[in-house]
Amino acid sequence: MVSPAQTKEIAYEPVIGLEVHAQLQTESKIFCGCRVSYGEEPNSLTCPVCLGLPGALPILNKQAVEYAMRMILAVGGQVNGHSVFARKNYFYPDLPKGYQISQFDKPIGTGGAIQYRVDKGEPQCCRLIRIHLEEDAGKSIHPESGESRTRVDLNRCGTALIEIVSEPDLLSPQEAYAYLVKLKQILQYLEVCTGDMEKGHLRCDANVSVRPVGQKELGTRTELKNMNSFKGVERALTFEIERQTALLRAGGEIEQTSLMWDEKKQVAEPMRSKEESHDYRYFPEPDLLDLTITSEWIESVRAELPELPEEKAERFLSDYRIREYDAGVLTDSRELADFFEQVVALFDDPRTAANWIQTEYLKTLNELKLSVAEFPVRAVQVAGLLKLVSSGKISGKMAKTVFAEMVSRAMSDQQRDFSPEGVVRDLGLEQVSDESALALIVDKIISENESQVQAYRNGKEKLFGFFVGQVMKETKGQANPEVINRLLKERLGN
Amino acid sequence: MSDYKSMTAAEIAKAVSSGQLSAVEITKEALELARTEGKELNAFVTLCEEKALKQASELDQIVKDDRAGGSPPLPLCGVPVAIKDNISYTGYKTTCGSHILEGYQPPYDATAVQNLIKAGAVIIGKTNMDEFAMGSSNETSYFGPVKNPVGDDLVPGGSSGGSAAAVAAGIVPIAFGSETGGSVRQPASFCGIQGLKPTYGGISRYGLVAFGSSLDQISPFARNSEDLALAYQAVSVYDPNDSTSLNYERPNYTKALDRDRKFRIGVPKEFFAEGLDAEVEKSIRDGIDRLRAEGHTIEELSLPLIDQSIAAYYTIACAEASSNLARYDGVKYGIREGGDKSLAEMYAETRSVGFGDEVKRRIMLGTFVLSSGYYDAYYQKASQVRELICREFESAFEKHDLLIGPTTPTAAFKFGEKIDDPLAMYLSDMFVASANLTGSPALSIPCGLTSDERPIGLQFVARRQGESELFQIAHAWERLA
Incomplete structure (x- = not known):
């Protein structure tokens, strides 16, 4: 039997993969002409398409495709010449069609990597699995005190998103943080996303597991959601790694589940199982043609990469x-x-x-x-x-x-x-560099401080600074120090 | 004006645009028929009287202002038209024959509606239909079944039964339905009129409430090939708002009608399969003989995958429907039940109360075939079969201009005959569904009667974008008949 003391000695290391959603700053939404803007009157930026009215159909926004292509090319990924939109089916009030148009088995981008550094350490690399295009959902505004109904604002619904899915290459919360900082920097450089996580323009879910150091296979992972800052991601990961490690050390087992990070309480709590047991029933979106991207198009986007x-x-x-x-x-x-x-x-x-x-x-x-x-x-x-x-x-x-x-x-x-x-x-701060004017002042200082002049000439060279100071005082600091130095040396001699 | 019922759309358009007939008078007549005979048949859900009369008087004014005849006449000037109640028309409810959409009024016009109005058509009403276009007998409508003008006890076919009945009864010379799997050809056949299922992408789907998006097409009914061609021409316009709309220049379909072409016509033996009524078969075979006698080349061929089309069709259509109908959730429009309960209970109660049995059956079937663990065996396999059927059709059209066969295995059946046997009901689509899967245009035209005088429908299928050939053969057939 292994005593608790012995199990404690096993060192665990975390393995982390991140799923980042970035809102593309396109002029209009991904499948309709509605303007993308924030903080406007609820439901004012909507049309039959993004409201999901019966009979309305999506039209793909070319700018969104190009923004996604920019990101894929910038991280060294492959833009797929043929990709397919798919419906992700689930019910939620802020999802007016009852499905989200996303990409599934044929995403627009595969591969690539993000280089990052933790503090001033050596550069490290996190590989990417895929980047795909999809539409954002609306927002449910849950009741505050005194209100009984949840309200739905569909202004955000249909905003273009890219989802950037990493390999589980990150080995600490600090690496995850550094990866996010770098990811945001690239998105901003490409001018495809503001990168503002507080405003929800960037969202991050984290998959994390721990395993004994030296073990190859991954442990059971959990998914962390609801972090709203990079530091929040780091803290949530730190919390969850400690929880998993403690649980394993106590002889427990990790349950594969989703956890909601509570920033106020600084804890991650399991979601109700109903909320996560989805079968999304992905299938190809029949309202959109397959997305064909020619190599000419790819090269023209590459040529314009900043x-x-x-x-x-x-x-x-x-x-x-x-x-x-x-x-x-x-x-x-x-x-x-x-x-x-x-x-x-x-x-x-x-x-x-x-x-x-x-x-x-x-x-x-x-x-x-x-x-x-x-x-x-x-x-x-x-x-x-x-x-x-x-x-x-x-x-x-x-x-x-x-x-x-x-x-x-x-x-x-x-x-x-x-x-x-x-x-x-x-x-009136202009520096006085006029030699004749400064010479008069220098002469005045020398004549007013005879004993110091004597001491200087007798070898107390430290006093030079005293003379400079006096001239500066007289000129209210506006004298050109180089000119003063020269004049003083000339007059004081050695 | 007592001869309105016997006038063709082409004649009405000519008479109205030359000022011989008033669009308002014609419209009033059509509305009156809709209120009387249409009501008997239960063909309409909504009459669009106010907008129709306004449109008509505007047309009369245009004709009056253009005495000199400077501008070209509108092709459907003053022609009363009915549209199926799954096509969005601002200002009127769009029910899709369902309870769940009660109170919903679209704030926009379908592209097809815009094009109809541009062509001078006057939309007089919205027609009854099987709920969400799911049904082959019009018995699944929340608003009750439509009766077949041929006989009170006969179903008009479905799902576009209301539009078919309105045209067959002479209430309107042209009406639009929609097809997902035979929903226009089958009722055309049952009611003894013509129906065209266009090439997928021929008519914009924007504003047509989706059932099976990869199959759905707005489709016209008429009593003759010229009107059918006119109707199709008016709405077959490329639409940038529908990604699946085809962008190509449409020929002038009516001009091509009189061309005396001899076609190479293929007769797939799978269209004469088990279950085909003997009287129907005889009538179709006789028809084929007459075409041969006219100098068309008739050749038998085998397209074995047609036998798989019903299975593939119902799998794909139901899968897409389960997703398309998810939006009817009680949140945004239509009815809401259990609003004071939890979200999940509200969804369940709204959908339980709002949808009828057939719709629920198809949503469940579709949800099942897409669900994890079953996707590959059902939806994926059906998609592969569909791809193979497409290839089979393509190779058939290398040798043949048209395919021919019966539209339906039987003539119109009676109310209650199949409603409790979904499989039997589904099999009435056995000859029509393949053209929906392949996106081919197909046309049903009357071909004699059964001994008890029920109409029989003959179907022609053409290669994609081959509507001209269909109108030509239909026109040639009319002269034979």
């Missing part, structure tokens, strides 16, 4: 000779990378630009919780500011003050001049 994060970072390294870490940060999002390149186009010192953007600029963006696009201070203003520093008009230290003022003006009243030149002028 540069992906890794390629962009590589290029930044070679074109701009910035540090690898900086290239990684700057290519985190496509809009930040574009911003950097816009600044560099106007200001020819990529390293300085890279530093500035990563420090002052991103810090401010984070504080204000704004995206690059939402932030009113643009590349042209940032480049202008950096030019003022490099030409010696203002000091690097002053530049921070100027930037803060630019931001404050831009945020409060965009009518006001928030250009760096305007701010410097208004604040």
Whole structure:
């Protein structure tokens, strides 16, 4: 007999596979012309097709197909020349036809992989099984207190989705998190999905099992649902891995089931068995033709694929000779990378630009919780500011003050001049580089501090800083430090 | 205007567009017949009086305004038309002969309806039908059975019995039904008129309430081939709103009617199978002899898979129906039962009360053949059989322009005769279902009477998009008869 103490010693490792649904940001829905938009009057973005009225028929949105193709090609998957839509049959009030049009045994995409890193570790790879196209359901709005009925909003119904199904290649909640971050980054780079999990534009279900380290075959898995953030996925997985491990160590068995993650309670609880015992009775959708994609079409989509994060970072390294870490940060999002390149186009010192953007600029963006696009201070203003520093008009230290003022003006009243030149002028911060003017001040400081001059000339070289400080004080910090240094050295001699 | 009943659609259109007859008068006459004889027959669920009269007076105005005759006449100008109650028409309920859709009014017109109106047709009413087009005798309608104008005790056939009866009784010269598996040819045969099941994709399905989506086609009835061709021409238009609609240029069907072509006609021996009534067989064989005498080439052939068509058809049609009818769940429109109970109970009660027995039988059958563990043995196998039947037909049409046979194994049967024996009822589709599976166009035309004067139907099947050949042979047949 194995004592509890002995079983405890067995080390378990988790195996995780993710199913991610991404809402495609197409103009219209996947099978009708209704606009895709959020937060509108319930059921206002509907028509006979997405309402599932008797007799209405679906028409495939070509843009949705191309968006799916972009994603498949970007992750190195295969776009299948022949794929088939299928009906997934189940009853739910927010599913007006009683079936969802999806793809089953012949998806539009197969294979491919996502490369990710956990923190700053080595790159790892998670293979993909498939990517397929389908339509979203509507939303059931369950009663709040005082209300007795569930209401249905079908605005979302018929929004195009891709489902991205991974192999069980992820070996920790941290890997799952890193995979999701990367997946989102690619979707955003391709401009096919906003990637916003909080808004439900990205949804993730996780399949997880544990097995003794060294064992090849997989343990019994459970499915986790209802996570609404990447961190939530990580926490839910951590919880479930601990639960499964503890159960196995106690001699129990894992039941293959679906669990709902409760973010408030931080626990995953089994769904009622009725809710999960579905036989979806998939069969080919007779209202749509099989989807045929020619190799010409694939190549035209491939030709228009944007540069992906890794390629962009590589290029930044070679074109701009910035540090690898900086290239990684700057290519985190496509809009930040574009911003950097816009600044560099106007200001020819990529390293300085890279530093500035990563420090002052991103810090401010984070504080204000704004995206690059939402932030009113643009590349042209940032480049202008950096030019003022490099030409010696203002000091690097002053530049921070100027930037803060630019931001404050831009945020409060965009009518006001928030250009760096305007701010410097208004604040009277222009650096004094005029030698004759500065020479007068230097002479004045020397004559007013005779004892220190003596001490310096006797070898107390540390006092040099004292003289610089005095000149700066006199000029309210606007003196050009290089000019002062030179003038002081000339006059003080050695 | 007492001769309205004997006028063809072509004659009415000509008379109305030349100003000899008023569309309003014609419409009133048709509505009056629908209210009297139509009521006797129980052919209509709804009369569209208000819109019909408005449409008709607009047509009269157009004719009046165009005295000079500058614009081409509308092909169905002022022709009263009836449509089956599974075709969406704004402003009127669409019941599909079912209780479950009570109160539902479509907010849009079917594409076929739009095209009919464009052609100048006046839609006078929506016709009774087997519930959700499931039935071969019109006995499954929630609104009661339609009577066959040939005889009170005879079924009109189904599922488009109301449309067939309306045309046979002379209430309208043209009516539209729908076919999934013979639902127009079979009632045409029973009522002694003509019915065309077009090539799959010939007429847009947009707005036709789905039964078996891969089989469904809106299909016209008429009393002669010219009207049938006119009716088909008006609605056979490519529709981007239906992915399965065929995009090709349609020929002018009426123009081609008079071409005196000699066809190579194949006689599949499977169309003369066990169960074929002797009188029907004799009549059809005589007909074939007459065609031979006219100079058409007649050749026997064997299409053995036709014997499998009923099994394949019912498997596929029921599978698709089980999914298509899932939307009638009490949530969005139609009746709701058990609304104060749990969601599952509401679904169950609504569907138990709302659907009739035949519909429930087919939903259960369809759900079964798609369910996990049975899919391969039933639905998948039926799809494979269907593919094989298609190939068999294709190779037959390499040698033959047309196939010929009886439309139905018997002439119209009596009410109550088969309603409690679903299998016997299903077998009345044994000669029609193959054309639905293959998507081929097929036409039923009267071919004599039984000794007790029940009409017999002769069926022609053509290759896909071969409607012209069907109209031509029908026209030639009319001259023979």
